Amino acid sequence: MGLLTYVVKKLLIGIPVIFGVTIILFYIMYMLPGDPIKLLLAGERVTPAKIEELRRAWGLDQPVYIQYFYWLSHVVRGDLGVSIVTKEPVTFLISQRLPYTLALMLISTLLSYTIGVISGILTALRRGTLVDSVVSIAGIVGYSIPGFWFGLMLMLAFGRYLQLLPISGYEGPHSLILPALSLALPSSAYVMRLTRAEMIEVLNEDYIRTAWAKGLNERRVLLVHALRNAMIPVVVMFFLDIPWLIGGAVVIETLFALPGMGRLLYVSIIRQDYAVVQGIVLIITVLTVVFNTLGDIVIAVLDPRVRVERGGGV
Amino acid sequence: MWFNKEKIRSLGSNEVLRLFLKHKRGVAGLILLSFMLFTALTADFIAPKRFDEVDPSSRLLPPSTEHVFGTDQLGRDIFSRIVYGARIALWVGLLVVMVEAGIGVPLGLIAGYYGGSVDKLISAITDMLWAFPPIILALAIVTILGPGLTNVVIAVSIVSWAPYTRVVRAKTLSIMSREFITAARAVGESSLSIMFRYVLPNTLAPIIVLATLTIPSAILYTTALSFLGFGAQPPTPDWGAMLNEGRDYIFKAPWCSIFPGLFITLTALSFNLLGDALRDVLDPKLRLG
Amino acid sequence: MRMPEVLLDVRDLRVCYETSRGCVKAVDGVSLEVYVGETFCLVGETGCGKSTLALAIPRLLPPNARILSGNILFKGVDLLRVSGSKLQELRGKEIAMIFQNPMTSLNPVHRVGFQVAEAPVTHFKMSWRDALATAVRQLGRVGIADPDMRSRDYPHTFSGGMKQRSMIAMMTTCKPSLLIADEPTTALDVTIQAQILKLLHELKNEYGLTLLLITHNFGIVAEVCDRVGVMYAGKIVEIADVTEVFEAPLHPYTKGLIDCVVARRKSKTRLNQIPGTPPSLLNPPSGCRFHPRCAYVTHECVREEPQLIEVRKNHLVACHNYERVGGVSWSS
Numbered sequence: 001m002g003l004l005t006y007v008v009k010k011l012l013i014g015i016p017v018i019f020g021v022t023i024i025l026f027y028i029m030y031m032l033p034g035d036p037i038k039l040l041l042a043g044e045r046v047t048p049a050k051i052e053e054l055r056r057a058w059g060l061d062q063p064v065y066i067q068y069f070y071w072l073s074h075v076v077r078g079d080l081g082v083s084i085v086t087k088e089p090v091t092f093l094i095s096q097r098l099p100y101t102l103a104l105m106l107i108s109t110l111l112s113y114t115i116g117v118i119s120g121i122l123t124a125l126r127r128g129t130l131v132d133s134v135v136s137i138a139g140i141v142g143y144s145i146p147g148f149w150f151g152l153m154l155m156l157a158f159g160r161y162l163q164l165l166p167i168s169g170y171e172g173p174h175s176l177i178l179p180a181l182s183l184a185l186p187s188s189a190y191v192m193r194l195t196r197a198e199m200i201e202v203l204n205e206d207y208i209r210t211a212w213a214k215g216l217n218e219r220r221v222l223l224v225h226a227l228r229n230a231m232i233p234v235v236v237m238f239f240l241d242i243p244w245l246i247g248g249a250v251v252i253e254t255l256f257a258l259p260g261m262g263r264l265l266y267v268s269i270i271r272q273d274y275a276v277v278q279g280i281v282l283i284i285t286v287l288t289v290v291f292n293t294l295g296d297i298v299i300a301v302l303d304p305r306v307r308v309e310r311g312g313g314v
Numbered sequence: 315m316w317f318n319k320e321k322i323r324s325l326g327s328n329e330v331l332r333l334f335l336k337h338k339r340g341v342a343g344l345i346l347l348s349f350m351l352f353t354a355l356t357a358d359f360i361a362p363k364r365f366d367e368v369d370p371s372s373r374l375l376p377p378s379t380e381h382v383f384g385t386d387q388l389g390r391d392i393f394s395r396i397v398y399g400a401r402i403a404l405w406v407g408l409l410v411v412m413v414e415a416g417i418g419v420p421l422g423l424i425a426g427y428y429g430g431s432v433d434k435l436i437s438a439i440t441d442m443l444w445a446f447p448p449i450i451l452a453l454a455i456v457t458i459l460g461p462g463l464t465n466v467v468i469a470v471s472i473v474s475w476a477p478y479t480r481v482v483r484a485k486t487l488s489i490m491s492r493e494f495i496t497a498a499r500a501v502g503e504s505s506l507s508i509m510f511r512y513v514l515p516n517t518l519a520p521i522i523v524l525a526t527l528t529i530p531s532a533i534l535y536t537t538a539l540s541f542l543g544f545g546a547q548p549p550t551p552d553w554g555a556m557l558n559e560g561r562d563y564i565f566k567a568p569w570c571s572i573f574p575g576l577f578i579t580l581t582a583l584s585f586n587l588l589g590d591a592l593r594d595v596l597d598p599k600l601r602l603g
Numbered sequence: 604m605r606m607p608e609v610l611l612d613v614r615d616l617r618v619c620y621e622t623s624r625g626c627v628k629a630v631d632g633v634s635l636e637v638y639v640g641e642t643f644c645l646v647g648e649t650g651c652g653k654s655t656l657a658l659a660i661p662r663l664l665p666p667n668a669r670i671l672s673g674n675i676l677f678k679g680v681d682l683l684r685v686s687g688s689k690l691q692e693l694r695g696k697e698i699a700m701i702f703q704n705p706m707t708s709l710n711p712v713h714r715v716g717f718q719v720a721e722a723p724v725t726h727f728k729m730s731w732r733d734a735l736a737t738a739v740r741q742l743g744r745v746g747i748a749d750p751d752m753r754s755r756d757y758p759h760t761f762s763g764g765m766k767q768r769s770m771i772a773m774m775t776t777c778k779p780s781l782l783i784a785d786e787p788t789t790a791l792d793v794t795i796q797a798q799i800l801k802l803l804h805e806l807k808n809e810y811g812l813t814l815l816l817i818t819h820n821f822g823i824v825a826e827v828c829d830r831v832g833v834m835y836a837g838k839i840v841e842i843a844d845v846t847e848v849f850e851a852p853l854h855p856y857t858k859g860l861i862d863c864v865v866a867r868r869k870s871k872t873r874l875n876q877i878p879g880t881p882p883s884l885l886n887p888p889s890g891c892r893f894h895p896r897c898a899y900v901t902h903e904c905v906r907e908e909p910q911l912i913e914v915r916k917n918h919l920v921a922c923h924n925y926e927r928v929g930g931v932s933w934s935s
Contacts, residue, residue, distance in 0.1 A: 021442070031458055137339065140590065144582035146534050148541055149557060149575030156568050206707040209663055213702075214722045214773065215695030217688075225710055232712075240445065247449030251538055255561075265450070266542060269457055284450055292445045304757040305711055 006300045006307050014293040021285050022075075026068050029278045071278075080279035085271050090279040094261060098283075100170065101253065101260035105245050107180040112188035113238060119188075120195025120234075121227070127200060136196070142189030147248055151182030151255045168257045179256045183248050187241065194237060198230040205229075232302045239295030243288040333595045340591020346584035350577075354400040361394035366549040374567040384569035386559060395551035396573055402552050403533055403581055406467060410532035411525045413471035418478025419521065423509050425479065426486025436479065444476035449538060456544045463536075463552065466545040470535045474528065481524055485517045519596045526589035530582035537578055553578050607638035609676075610781060610813050611660070616673030618655050618664065626669065627884045629655040631837035633673075634911065637781070642807065642814040644824045644845075646860070647834035648881055654703075656834070657785045657817045661698050662690060677781070696726040699774035703786040705766035709758035716742070716754025719773045726777050741772040745802060764795035771802065778810045785817045800827055821864040825849065830917075833857045836882050836892040839911055843918040853918065853925040855897045891923070899924045 074081065080090035119139075123132045155167045158178060166175045202208065203226055211225045250262035257263070261280055268276040300306045334340055353360065369389030377384045383392035425436040443451075448470075455469035489495065489512065498508050537554025539545040546552030548559070553574040560570030616633045619626035629652040637643045645653045658664045660675055660682060675682040677698065682690065702708045710718060719741060720734035729737070735754065742750035745768040758766060767787060774782065784803060788796035804827055807814050818824065824831055824845065831848045833841040833856065841854040849865075852858040859877035879896035882888050888895055894904040903923045911921040922928065 017442070028454055028458065140339075140586050141579070141583060144530060144586050145579045146537060146554075146575060146582075148538060149571075149578060152557065152561065152564060152571050152575065156564055156571070160565055160568075206702060206704060207710040210702065210708045210770070210773070211710070211721075213661060213663055213694055213700045214725070215691045215693070216721060216725055217691055220725075224713075228712055229710070243445065243447045245447075247447030250449055250453070251542065254542065265453075269453060270543075281450065281454070284447060288446050303712060305759045308759070 003300060003307055007297050010293055010296045010300075014289055018286060018289050021289065022072070022282065023068065025281055025285055026071060026278075027064065029274060029281070030064055030067070075282065080282070081275035083268075083273050083276050085268075085273045085276075090276050093264065093276060094279055094283065097259055097261045097264050100176075100258055101246070101249055101262055103173070104176050104179055104183065104249055104253070104258065104260060105242065107176055108183040108187070108245065109238070109242070111180055112184035113191055113234075115184070116188040116191025117195050117231075117234060120192040121199055123192070124196045124199030124203065135192075139189040139192045143186045143193075145185060147182050147186055148251050148255055150185050151179065151252055154178045154182060155256075170259055175256075175258070179252045179258060182255070183245065183252050187245070191234065191237070195230065195234050198233055199226065202226050202230040232299065235302065236295050236299045239291050239298060242291045243284065246284055246287070334591055337591040337594060339587045340595075343584045343587025343589075343591065346580060347588055350400055350404065350581050350584060353397055354404050357397045357401055361391075361397045363391040363394045365390065365395045365398040365551040367391070367394075374563060374570075376567070377569055383573045384567065386556070386567070386570050387563055390549075392556075392570065392573055395556060396553070396577055399551040399553045399556065399574065400577065400581070402463070402546070402550065403537075403578070406463060406536050406552075407529040407533045407581075407585075409467050410470050410474075410536065411529055413467065414475040414528065414532075415478050415521060415525060417471065418475035419482050419517070421475070422479040422482025423486055423513060423517075426483040426490060427505065427509055427513065429487075429490075433483070437483070440476045440479045443473065446473075448473035448535065452535060452539060453542070453544065456539060461544045461547060463540075463546045463550065466536050466539050469539070470532055474531065474535070477524055477528060478521065481520050482517050485520055486513050489513050489516055523589060523593045523596055526585055526592055529585045530589075533578065533582055533585075607641075609636050610639045610678065611637040611815070612674075612676040613656070613660075614674040614676070616656065616659060616675065617671040618652075618659055619669050619671060620655075620665075621667045621669060625885055628837055628887070629668075629884060630659065631884075631887075633834070633837070633839050635832050635839055635842060637813060637815055638830075639780075639813055640811060641829040642804075642816060642827055644816045644818060644828035644831045645834060646818060646821060646824055646831060649819060650881060650884075651834045652837040652884075653817045653819075653834050654785055657700070657783050657815065660781075660783060660815075661694050661700055663700065692726070695722045695774065695779070696777045697779050698781045698783070699777075699779040700783040700785065701767070701770045701774055701787050704790050705763055705770055706790065708770060709761075709766055711758055714755050714757055715761065715769050718758075719754070719769065719776060722773060722777050737776060738772070741776045742769065745769070745772045745775075745806075746798070747772075763791050764798065767791060767795075767799055768802065771799075771806070775806055775810065775812070779812060781813050781815065782807075783815045783817070786819070787816075788823070789818075789820075796823075803827070821860055825864070833860070836887055837884055838892060838921065839919075840893065840922070841918075841920045842911070843920075847915075847918055853914065853920040853928050854893075854922050855899050855924075855928055856893050858928055891921075899927055 071081075078091055080094070082089055083093060086093070119135055123135050126132050155178070158165050159167045165177055166172075167178060169175065208221060208225055211221045216225075246262065249260060250266055252258075253260040253263035254266045261283075265277060265280045268274075268280070367390060369385070372381070372385050372389040373387055375381055375385040375389075381391050381393065383396060386392055386395070421436050421440070425433040451473045452466075452469040455472060456465050459465040459468065495508065495512060498512065503511075536545060537552065537557070540552045540554030541558045543555075543558060546555045548555065556574040557571055560567070560574070564571050613633060613635050616630055617628070618630040619628045631652075633652070633656055635643075635645075645656065647653045655664065655668070658668075659670060660677075662670075662682065664670070670683060673683065677693070680689075680693075682693070682698075685693075709715070716735050716738045719738035720729075720731065723729045723737055724731060724734045739750045739754045742754055747753050747765055747768055753761075753765075758769070761769065771787075782803075787803070788799050791799065800823065803814060803816075806812065816823070816828065828845045831841075831843060831845050832839055833848075833854065835856050841848070841852065841857045843853075848857060849861060852861050856877070863876070877896055882892055882895070890906050891897070891900075891904045891909050894900045897904065899922075901924060907923075909921045909923050911919050913919045914925060
């Protein structure tokens, strides 16, 4: 089938998937412990009748599926509810913090993929040499280090000894450097490994020999023939990785006290502010589906063999 | 014979051992792991103090001959806590992998064996679960179930059984096309029997490699959750929890934060090195990611 | 008689592959000449070193191969001592090569027309527009129907035969002097095989190119070749015109191979096999490498390795007992 058909198909599948996931999501949120009404009142003395009245007002006495549609109708209008703790609209809270998280993820991805791809290509070309061994081992160590511990060590180094970069809170874009490094470390090691493995495999393929046989120069063989093939899994990994990066961002933002969406999620879970939690998880879910679909589309654009649709499967 | 001896003999156990020993990284990983294992097993003997022994007069002391790794904010000996923490880390890693495999392997077998819409369903669920950021999902599960190591184990297992399903499914599919399966079915052998007698033994090698390679991420996720406060509760000497406690004193007493993380790294590293070597030796076709 | 012009002159070439057990001598002292305009067939069993020899010429050997010594003279230039950039100039333009497995020899992510056009763009500095037009013409010339549309397709939509045709188009667009074909039909169906061979023959005449054909199939040799070189265990054992080789082979190995082909052709009920198996290239037999399997073996064969000498006009053989070989068949 053509590329366009493939893309449209993937997009169409994405929509019911988003709905399906929101249903699961809503149900999980529904099961979370803690009575929102009690939290709302937090110590105030109220009669049971008043509690019931509030419960009805919030629609919390309705069955699950009614609550779901009620919630969904608000969501599509951009209303994600109100924070039980701060009484501010969830949408507002998130939109305040989302840019910081996005900036962090952007810088981190740039770092990890630049370092990862370049070192991956270099070690593949110098396979078997000392450089290869050293860098490869550095890579294995890289994804064995917990990102949050690396962040702590960076904090120690820069907070106590080097005094160059801020280690807490947001003072400007340079506040994102250390967090981005922490987030990028394990990721760059994986990217390097994948790039190296793919390059080595591609360089052994027959069509590379054909390219040499045509008299093409080294640069052309490497770029147009080898990299063009080897980079496909790496590019796809890029798209599938981004949702995962959000998870890491939760930990890193908490560690570095950045005013991002990840830290908001953490804080909200602890404060049992479930409206906020729900809103953030919804956004993360949508982003996950979007980026996975993008990944599916990109691989079809890059690799024409994929456009021939075969039986489903993992 | 219920085992597919042909496969094992073709490997030749001596050959496997010889190839493994040539792999320097793998040997290094094995040594490191043995060291960790030894620490965990002999914790009672090598730890000078109990891990929960509080001593307010010795708060936040730097490393010395008495306290090799220093003391934490409650005066507890960090070295002892690290040593007992090894037990937790290894045990948790093992548990997570067992539960993951317990879920993932049967699903992979079923998907590969029956194919068709069963396969599609299982694959779709597996894909969707795997796509979602695992930390967030694990957080959600832990929030529902409540904090504590047991729940962390459950949560982490649920978010990461996908690799097992994928690998087992792929192997099952390749075995299904071989003649002895058709023969067994023709003779009227039950599906369950076929799966256990023929398919499963052939998936053992990739499962072992995968298990070794997924223990590090299990350890990293569980310690991350403990670091956020959702995992092990005090006074349990989980390395992630120790990092959380040491965070406040990072400048006054950096040793509280340096050593737990260092040991997490070393443990994860040992499994990664070992798994790398095992993969090269047993099944070079297994790929990362 | 006019002396034929030598296009390719291989002199005492030695190539080995590095393995954990030592360096396997795949090509151990091979010398041969290929004349301008002929079709030279290099024949032998799998593993005799013929592919290694073929790959050594444009220096496309795998990374674990070591060229130990020797010269490969192409139009007077020693390919083994020439610079990398000069080699690039020659490849695709003067010396072209097509490989055994067309299924994996085309880049899956680029369109076929693009891949065919790359050579003229590189060597003749053609514009892409002109090169693509040339590519379409060439694809049509090699027998691909609807070449304009097909040139915009990707390789995975092509059949095996079409892929090999595309390879041929790719390698002949620049009208090379020498085309090396390493078992070009082995991976294809029998019907396609004949078509490809016919195509190669046509192109040879049309472009005046010299064809070095590697094969293990004596049937093909009989069909298309002018001269034949027989290889065994890394060495050349016989070189002669094709009719000579079939009518009067002088080496026991060649004779054994011919007898098989002839027997099959005449549908005899029993195929005469050459007893034994090819030797290890790591530790080859002493003296003549064929002696363990030879019916004419003498003490001299075990002791001393026979040299490749011209014993009749344009007929070289490496055997101590070649005079006895003519006229005696295995079955008697």
